[in-house]
Amino acid sequence: MEQSRREFLTTTGGLLGLLLAAGFLRPQEVAAEEWNQAAFEIKKMDDLVKLLGGGAARESAEVTIVAPDIAENGAVVPVGVASKIDKTASIAILVEKNPNVLAATFAIPQGTLPEVQTRIKMAQTSNVFALVKADGKFYYAAKEIKITLGGCGG
């Protein structure tokens, strides 16, 4: 368990490295920037890991994902992310098993509380990650959300 855990942290670091390279998770000037196509087109966690960059994220109890364990429909899954970490500057929501893993990023300027809520689509049951950048360091939380099938068959 310990070993796989360390490995996981490294891979998460790689993901962050790629997202940074793609130019996202930079606070403040997002609105003036271009949409980060490269980051939003990342297909698989595998690809992210292959492109492993520097830096590592720490799992942190200070980052919380507010979401149900089970969603009745994958088209709308309420997800909130809150960070208690000082100087939180940005928050990203990622869904491991979606066709594109990155769902949304939020830049949190000074004066804005580090908590956002939105609703996302999930193609299937998956782990959802919240990544937080605070004072130049990275933190994350993970939560599995199950997607259930409807009864009448579409």
Added chain:
Amino acid sequence: MANPMKIRAKADGDVVEVKVLMSHIMETGQRKNQAGEPIPAHFIQMVSVTCKGRTVLSAQWGPAVSANPFLSFKFNGGHKGDKVKVTWVDNKGDSRSDEIVIA
């Protein structure tokens, strides 16, 4: 033209809670129509929220944000009577801005 947003902004002391519903289909580009042809992607990419000229939140979204998107957050420094302005831009270059007075 894009339909208007529904914005709520409520001050509790110095903290303003903002809730926004946007009217947008948020089409992923991965779905097919009845005839089996792909439906082109159409989704909001950029969102910014300002109060008195100051950006209080900016976001970048992919097509995995749900249709008719919902966004909620809080910021410091706004007061009853101030205006909050929300702007979105989608991948086809369409955009929409709406304003609300903080209650």
Added chain:
Amino acid sequence: MPIIHRWLAAVAAGAGLALAVSAAGQDKAMEEIQKYRQMLQDGNPAELMEMNGETLWTMPRGANGATLEQCDLGLGPGKLDGAYAQLPRFFADTGKVQDAESRLVTCMTALQGLSLEEATRNWHRPGSDIEALVTLVATRSKGAKIDVPARHPHEAEMVAVGQEVFFRRSGPLDFSCATCHSQDDKRIRLQDLPNLTTVQGAQASMSQWPAYRVSQSAVWTMERRLIDCMRQMRFPDADYLSEAVIALQMYMQKNASGATLEAPGIKR
């Protein structure tokens, strides 16, 4: 690299196991679904359709260039508040029992001079005029008590017809409405199935319609809901605004009378 997958698989398996213990797991699952539904209550996209409905209500349209502001939904011309909660009802001017949708179409054709085709265009698609107008009308009955006593002979007959249709089985699955909606505490997969034959069940259900359906990105009217139930029963498309569909609604709204309308709801 494979290790991350093992780690993630362990998370998944762990969560799966915790929920697998049949009865207890099912209860836990239903609890989490309740949490999901609760989280969606705050910020119902139906508010967007309601705004569109307000625009349409006051917009001069059709050959007559008229607005809908003089539309009579049963409480008198232009009286919107509480009107939805008393529909369907008999209208002397048309000589028919009408639901909110068929009555709105009457107003659009008679007052505004729109054709039937124009008034009902894309009724089954997100963004239709009907979706917006029904959302507006229902929202203006929020908090009102559903009151469909069916005292008029035509109304009483429609209740009886609706009940017959409700129990009418056919098709490749031998279904009727009653197959899924005549017992208490039942679910199809994890979706609750209201018992629409009882006051309690009909009240719980009808008080939430029309509703924004997250799976459809649209507000579904009661006719849209019923016609889709028939599609799921593997029937062909039932006609929009047809008597049998209004009769079903009449039967259910009568059963639901006394409930406080909380529409528009938000549903799967």
Added chain:
Amino acid sequence: MRRLAYTLLPRMLLPWTLLLGATAALPLPSSAGDVSAKAEDSFRKAFSTASPEQWATRLAQDEVNALCSKHRNQPPPEVAARIIELSKASIKLPEDGKLMGDWKEGEKLASIGTGGHIGRIQPDRAGTRQGGNCYACHAIAKQEIAAGNLGPSLTNYAKVRGTSPEAVRYVYAKIYNAQAFFPCSSMPRFGHNRWLTPKEIADAVAFLLDPESPVNK
């Protein structure tokens, strides 16, 4: 097959008929005949665009559906007996005579709820697989949490019912036409209506009764 159904009959029917005696038919509206004629007329008019073929296969009622509708799914004893008689006669065996198929195929069928949707609003795309959708109504394998409860739980079914040839025959016949045992059952008559093939039904039997199936693990 006719003989099979008869041998199974007494055991299954007896408690059911006793129950029926106690609950009897619900009262119908006073002018029941008028209302049902009016309702049938309304119903027919509501499907003005249905083709004659669609009317015949999707909307017209056979004798059993008409009886169950009329009696609100609680037929009096003599009607129940008639339904059982008609239903028994409908059951057909797979061509190879094998009533236990492949549980893995049966497991797939149990989850698939698609197929058979028609009309212009939202028909299935061509080639959509038609499944049994068993999980819509039954808890079956423990792993599937999103199971309905319209029907009884079938978890550990082989342990409950055993795997004797009689049990296999019963389960096959029950899926083929549930109304041979429970008149006016909510369960679709999967074989009778040709929704599933005899081979697919045999696969579903295996999913429920094969000791290797996750249902019995």
